[in-house]
Amino acid sequence: MQFIDRITIKVTAGTGGHGKSAFRREKFVAKGGPSGGDGGRGGDVIFRVDNNMNTLLDFRYHRKFTAKNGENGDIKNQYGHNAPPCIVKVPQGTLVKDADTGEILADLTELGQEAVIAKGGRGGRGNAKFANSANRAPTFAEFGEPGEVKNLLLELKLLADVGLVGYPSVGKSSLVSKVSAARPEIAEYHFTTITPVLGVVNVGELGDEKTFVMADIPGLIDGASEGVGLGHDFLRHVERTKIIVHIVDASGIEGRDPVEDYYKINKELKLYSEKIARRTQILAANKMDLPGAEENLQRLRELADKEGIQLFPICAATGQGLKELINAVAKALDEYVEEPDAEEGEKVYEAQAEDPDKITISRNISGEFVVSGKSLEKLVAMTNFGNDEALRRFQYIWRIKGIDKKLQERGIKEGETVHIGDMEFEYRE
Incomplete structure (x- = not known):
């Protein structure tokens, strides 16, 4: 399945129903008063988090959502029915922005969570509402108020507890496939993973079958913080993870230096968001079964001591060291405390209450x-x-x-x- 995590759509709320201009026409009532009813309210556009969605792919083929209009008012002071809302289902972790102003309208992170994104117009008033002592028989009624129309930018940020970071081909996909039921595509070439993969990891040894969600996120390259390559598409998904597992290729078999790679990746994370760079990291030295790994392991131990982080030598292919790594991740999650300050990298625009009478x-x-x-x-x-x-x-x-x-x-x-x-x-x- 193709993974889509950023898309633009248009939503249109329903217009209110028109008010009715009518007069009572009854036997023995020569001049009945105004009796036109009000129109019904137009339907709102409501976004709802749906458990069966994990990508924005559906919006690639359906980009316009329109709510129904309210019913018109009728004779004998009959009001029109309000229109039902237009429900738009989105995956958990969807950020809804106004594409024209950049204002964040909703951050949908909980299953079943709803947000009114575009409000329907109110129904027009019937002529009965305009009767007064000066004009006892008004002949006019209002049209319905137009519903709100908005161009939206939807961004999906994965809600994973643990994010795997590292250069392409260091073994992130192999690790996820070993410790969870996820089955990402794995091959011996760069950029195999171009879409994030989520896996649920069970930690049975800790007693009550604890689980956490691990995300295999596309590999970083130099300049990612500036949008180069997968760039921001990658970094967006790291924002909501609590713990970062940093994987390096300890063997350096492809001519890469694992110590140098560690610093390069962290530089990109810091350039994108200081808050992400401050997250707890656990270093995993992968491919310990290959030549050259033992020699580089000593250098990685010195790096871990210097940076004050935990280091675990592993081999995702054989399962070596995975149990110890997963238990350490689970323990770090238990000790995790969310930073109280607002998330960096996202500017939230304060919605200014516009003076309706300003001309x-x-x-x-x-x-x-x-x-x-x-x-x-x-x-x-x-x-x-x-x-x-x-x-x-x-x-x-x-x-x-x-x-x-x-x-x-x-x-x-x-x-x-x-x-x-x-x-x-x-x-x-």
């Missing part, structure tokens, strides 16, 4: 006036300009907000074009 006026590239404002754009979208009463109500609110005065201060002239949302007007004094 701004600008010009587009054609020199035409553009009036922007949340409440005003909503009013335009929900106004039926084909109804004279509705139009007069809009003009009244327009004057109350002082938009005429603001346009005149910007130098608008008779007949010039004004844009508000999707509507276009010709300015008249």
